[in-house]
Amino acid sequence: MISVIQPPDAMALLSQLEAESLSNNAYGELYDLYRNCSLAVLNSGVQTDNAKELLDKFADFDINVVRNERGVKLELINPPKSAFVDGEIITSIQTNLYAVLRDIIKISTVSPRHILPTGMDESSLPHGKLITNIIFNILRSANILHAGKNPNTIVCWGGHSITDQEYDYAYNVGIQLGLRKFDICTGCGPGIMEAPMVGANFGQTKQNSSTCSFVGLTEPSIIAAEPPNAMVSDLVILPDIEKRLEAIVRFGNAIIVFPGGPGTASAR
Known part of the structure; x- marks a missing residue:
């Protein structure tokens, strides 16, 4: 085929x-x-x-x-x-x-120096500031940053392998977020990364809202092992786990931490 x-x-x-x-x-x-x-x-x-x-x-x-x-x-x-x-x-x-x-x-094939303002050299910048600029460029290229938009993105953070009770709890939290027309950002996989999106979709439907987005921020080693959940409307793949974490913190306007394992705890 x-x-x-x-x-x-x-x-x-x-x-x-x-x-x-x-x-x-x-x-x-x-x-x-x-x-x-x-x-x-x-x-x-x-x-x-x-x-x-x-x-x-x-x-x-x-x-x-x-x-x-x-x-x-x-x-x-x-x-x-x-x-x-x-x-x-x-x-x-x-x-x-x-x-x-x-x-x-x-x-990933764009050199950092090509995204810096004219006359600015990457060697003159602190490493952390350069990384932040790279992350901003990736998010902007993905068209998930919108000037003038009210800050309303909620990051839902937690594990991919959870109990039914934990899934239902995250789903119900998602409903409440959807009723308030919040955008949802997760790590884009299953479990906690899916449940709030499913719930938010239901809540937004009750409000007849079609403008909310479901953003999934991931990185290559994770997405290869955990395919995105079916709710993700805007997928962004950061180069590595560290840049992914910084992107999540900088992109979200609030963070809700749900149940998870060692990965969830270390990210906190």
């Missing part, structure tokens, strides 16, 4: 140089990482934390970045059937596939 996926609006128009760079870099040393993260997105909603099991199941999956007159399109070879409905890819999965291309191939 071969499927061609067109880009969403955010990446529908690229210069020829941008398209050439994406196509070339997609087949370089980043290819395996790019393929694995794309496969994880295509399995959005699948309950697993075993990356090897997922990779073995879809060992014949492949992805090609194909140049065209307006930029690029994606060619999927033997993708998971669960990502399609009546032969058409699910819209949120289509959007998040291009988020992988943006963050793994486009953003």
